[in-house]
Amino acid sequence: MNDHQPVLDLVNKYLRSVYDGDTQALREVFHPNARVEDMVTGVFRSRPVEQYIEGVGSRQSPSAAGEAFTMTPLAIEVLGDVATVTAELHFLGNHYYNVLSVLRCDGRWLITHKLFGSAA
Numbered sequence: 001m002n003d004h005q006p007v008l009d010l011v012n013k014y015l016r017s018v019y020d021g022d023t024q025a026l027r028e029v030f031h032p033n034a035r036v037e038d039m040v041t042g043v044f045r046s047r048p049v050e051q052y053i054e055g056v057g058s059r060q061s062p063s064a065a066g067e068a069f070t071m072t073p074l075a076i077e078v079l080g081d082v083a084t085v086t087a088e089l090h091f092l093g094n095h096y097y098n099v100l101s102v103l104r105c106d107g108r109w110l111i112t113h114k115l116f117g118s119a120a
Contacts, residue, residue: 021061
């Protein structure tokens with residue numbers, strides 16, 4: 001079975017959820033114990049996924065701001081039950097790169113780690 005398509009479907013749902021500010025859909029694509037880490041503020045931040053999702057829910061979404069959807073996966077690598085995805089996101093005046101660790105858990109692909117940073 002080609003596992004690239006289910007991983008791509010998961011990532012597209014993640015990107016659309018970020019764009020729409022859809023916190024329920026984000027909870028569906030992330031493992032409940034996932035971590036989100038970044039250096040966007042110049043200081044290393046590591047937080048549980050629920051804290052990240054709450055932040056997404058508290059800001060204006062790119063969709064509500066009338067922005068075009070400018071988020072895309074750049075690379076996907078699937079190795080058995082693990083995958084990595086690199087994505088590029090432009091929204092709300094920011095340009096980010098995301099590196100997502102994805103794991104097949106009980107037959108479902110879920111994001112277990114999100115590492116992101118601003119593009120230089």
